[in-house]
Amino acid sequence: MSDTPTISIDEFKSRLHAAGFKPDDKSLKEMYDALPYLDAIRTQVRRAYAHSDEPAHVFSALELKS
């Protein structure tokens, strides 16, 4: 895991603003420092799935009958 964030703190701030959040400077800095942890877990869940692999969530119309 990289110890340094892959984006600048300004980019990080922009993404939070785009998501609707405006943290104060202290929180912004602490979250930015923790960003590598978040990046590590999102990387960890990726697999080389084939296009035809079924998703885990399958909509079943039969359940609407009850």
Next chain:
Amino acid sequence: MTGALHHLTIAEASTLIEQQELSPVALTEAFLGRIDAIDPKLNAYVTVTGERALDDARAAEREIATGRYKGPLHGIPIALKDIYDTAGIRTTSQSHLHADRTPEHDSRTAALLRAAGSVLLGKLTTHEFAFGGPSWDLPFPPARNPWDPDCFTGGSSSGSGAATAAGLAMATLGSDTAGSIRMPAFFCGITGLKPTYGRVSRRGVAPLAYSLDHCGPMTWTARDAALMLQAIAGYDTEDPGSSDCPVPDYAAALTGDVRGVKVGLIRHFYDGDEHADAEVKTAMDGTLRVLEDLGAEVEEIRLSSLHDYSACCLVIMLCEALAIHERDLKATPQKYGEIFRDRLMLSSLLTGMDYMQAVRLRRQLVAEIEAVFDRCDVLLTAGGYAPAPKIDQVSKFYIMQKPLLTAPFDVTGSPAICVCNGFSAAGLPIGMQIVGRAFDEAAVLRVADAYEQATDWRERRPSL
């Protein structure tokens, strides 16, 4: 007897109560007195319901005296994590957002415990909405560890762990999304059972992550966990995650006999993928010897990396939690504590793709666990890496920094219990997890009970 009442187990007290050798009123008064004396050091309670408790106890006493004994929870003093709705009793989720919230209805589990004749002592400290903590900017202070009040209880069922260990309630309910029953059980030296996903209704319990949330008991012994589970297990049409699966007699499964039980040891979770302290590894080695002496057959098994399981759990949990709290977090961020707010704001950088990939991975991990149970009856691994840290040294983002040993079994929904299996040189408890097939809580409880009977860890209590 009065001096020791608060350290009776449910199994011990219920026998005395049924025989009318122990008064539920006297028992309840003993607990209320102990809460008055001890809880200011531990902050386990956010609300003590003294009048309600005495009313419950008097009713139990009358009923038992007139031949209407309801069963092993009748007259037993219990308490609930403050995310469980209780009719007419403030339920805050430890948040300024719900500081004045008083539900009209009991959660399903609170209603079942009431129907079983238990005595409600009060509501217990939690991390904010079972997620943000330990925090000092919430309506109530964080709970302290009874073995050392400078130490962390674990979370999020922090008050449930502290109260059960300190003899401030005979049993409690917690909730577990990534380990919130089992982590406090590990740090506080108690027995914490996360039942199978869908086994216990979550209706009326504040959600953290719909597809991962579990409700379960926190007790001093596995036998007491069985008695509590018996009262709260079962199908609930009003919980969409609830499963219509028969509920067996859990106490009947506690035979003490584990001869021939096949135990799969997941050593690489705590000695390979990550590295637990030497004291935890030594305790695990000791546990293996005890189980083998009892006749169990231990085989080391290998699963996907702990990092896969924990990342899968966290991505799903963070996305679902943000979906629940997004509106309030944007409209009134100041009503949340800093830890809760910052963890979820950071999580807003996760995407729909991240969530979907985690859900796909979850399916693979569930299949992997199911396959292992073709040759194992239960699985065994450590409950944590090290004894409780100092509470003021817990990092805001600790849940992301190191994979959670408890998270795999929230991902798979498997029943998992954390049981004390030793103490550090500093006198702090440590524990192990025993994991079962879906809906086979009976096997988990049987092995846990046999282990507790064969060791003397349950005789040690914190000195307060």
